[in-house]
Amino acid sequence: MSVACDATPTLDSQTNMLVKYQQVRQYSEHLISPLSAEDCALQGADFVSPVKWHLAHTTWFFETFVLLEHVEGYQAFHPQYQHLFNSYYNGIGEQFARPKRHLLSRPSLQDVLAYRHHVDEQIIHFLQSDQTQHQALIELGLNHEQQHQELILMDLKYNFFQNPLYPIYGLPKIDAPAPLIAHSGFENFAGGLFEIGTSARSFCFDNETPSHQTFLKPFQLSRSLISNQEYLEFVNAGGYEQAMLWLSDGWAWLQTTQICHPLYWVKQGDDWYEYSLQGLKPLNKNQAVQHISFYEAHAFAQWKGCRLPTEAEWEVAAQQSLFGPHQTSLAHMFDHNWQWTQSAYQPYPGFKAPEGAVGEYNGKFMCNQMVLRGGCDLTPAHHSRITYRNFFYPQDRWPKTGIRLAKDINE
Known part of the structure; x- marks a missing residue:
């Protein structure tokens, strides 16, 4: 909020x-x-x-x-x-x-x-x-x-x-993910000094302000989100059992919860299924993996020899994808799933929380949470924008969250 x-x-x-x-x-x-x-x-x-x-x-x-x-x-x-x-x-x-x-x-x-x-x-x-x-x-x-x-x-x-009947929601287009657009590989982005955030007078949330400059080293961003197939390979390779892939807090969370696959995946016999508001259906391996915690996203990135993007990298890449030299190179920036970043949810330089009660629910939450960017297929139309900063706790899996990978470019 x-x-x-x-x-x-x-x-x-x-x-x-x-x-x-x-x-x-x-x-x-x-x-x-x-x-x-x-x-x-x-x-x-x-x-x-x-x-x-x-x-x-x-x-x-x-x-x-x-x-x-x-x-x-x-x-x-x-x-x-x-x-x-x-x-x-x-x-x-x-x-x-x-x-x-x-x-x-x-x-x-x-x-x-x-x-x-x-x-x-x-x-x-x-x-x-x-x-x-x-x-x-x-x-x-x-x-x-x-x-x-x-x-x-x-x-x-x-x-x-929670209901073993796996109820079906009555609006058929809601929570019915489409297959990913197949954009393989990574897109290169030059480093430099960039402006992120906003000081626009059109609507924004206060945590998107003020606009400010930040320096980025050259980086790569994956052109598409991680699919169920790719994540299933991580599961089958014992990714949930390899402590070296996990942050310390993430590994402790894993030992406590005994989680070993994404939320809403259900194994029946040798086959995987996934629950959505359209009911329980066979796992579509060409759809984006979703309902992933930050801990899981980070471990998967480590397993792939990559990392998660910072929120500044994500925002600069989104700007250039929509308005710059990288147009259309990055798929699904604002649909399918919110994308975890490796950035802690903190105030931008110069941020001041508004006075009064309406200022309570933002600045006071800038602790122990991680930033997500983009949007998902449940996000209302015209609600997302490039500078939008969503945030959740690193263990949260019930939001519709997914993974986009990043890499450093050695100069």
């Missing part, structure tokens, strides 16, 4: 913002259209949340930071919702314990949807009243909701996977 950097909307953007608000909010409800109330209440582990909670929390965001702050006389829809659906904003007040969100059978899904519709009605009226000075806050709320739309699907997938 991140906070928006400054953006100055104009009166001409009022209608566009209203349309975007309606589209984003409606898409969240489209995602739950195949689900039952029981589906929306599942929480398979403390690091995921029920779908119902996501629907309420994203609504809480608009009620808390827009309506309660900027609409005179507005009264909260329900006095306890400020507590129940606050994620981790200490400046707002205490939060209901995350591991216990599955216990919230009340409010019902119907009640949560009524909450959404009430807040939507108020926000639409707010936007129609020429509140252009607050459109940056609305834009932040919409991007926040798009992040949760991706989390809804990733959390639902983990929750469904």
Whole structure:
């Protein structure tokens, strides 16, 4: 999660913002259209949340930071919702314990949807009243909701996977990975001084700022993501049993968890299968390996005699792939899977967290997490960009994460 950097909307953007608000909010409800109330209440582990909670929390965001702050006389829809659906904003007040969100059978899904519709009605009226000075806050709320739309699907997938029936989600194009475009080998990138990050006045999250210069030595980036076939070779070669491939923390994590293959791989007899929201199907070896922890990605890179890219290398390569001399050379930079980097999630030089509660959930998480770049096939359309910095803990596997390799070029 991140906070928006400054953006100055104009009166001409009022209608566009209203349309975007309606589209984003409606898409969240489209995602739950195949689900039952029981589906929306599942929480398979403390690091995921029920779908119902996501629907309420994203609504809480608009009620808390827009309506309660900027609409005179507005009264909260329900006095306890400020507590129940606050994620981790200490400046707002205490939060209901995350591991216990599955216990919230009340409010019902119907009640949560009524909450959404009430807040939507108020926000639409707010936007129609020429509140252009607050459109940056609305834009932040919409991007926040798009992040949760991706989390809804990733959390639902983990929750469904706990069921030996391997439930099938009802929207057929969701979580249905396509085979990789076969771009073999590595692309060379020259070293030098490059500018990364952004100071643009269009929307961005605050952790993407400020733009700054960084020096890179010449490097290579693999033209494609690592496939299931390539990762299966690592599994079959005993990659999970070779301590020298693993970081110390990763090896300790491996001994504790006894993990020996990617999340959602299921072996039945001699055959491998993979679970997606479309059910359990034979492992497609031509698809990108996914749901890989940073520890696994790092070990695989070591096994291949490579490394993971830094986030600066990834960003420079993406710039040159889209706008420079390396156009179209790198496949799947923004689809299939988020790509682990070897960069710790830290503030850029000159970064300052915004004041107030909305500034809480970014800067305070810049510790013990790793940066991922790009996007995945669950990321809402037009949500990703070159400077986008995602971040997760190195042991996390439930996000849709994959591997792109890097190498040094000896000058």
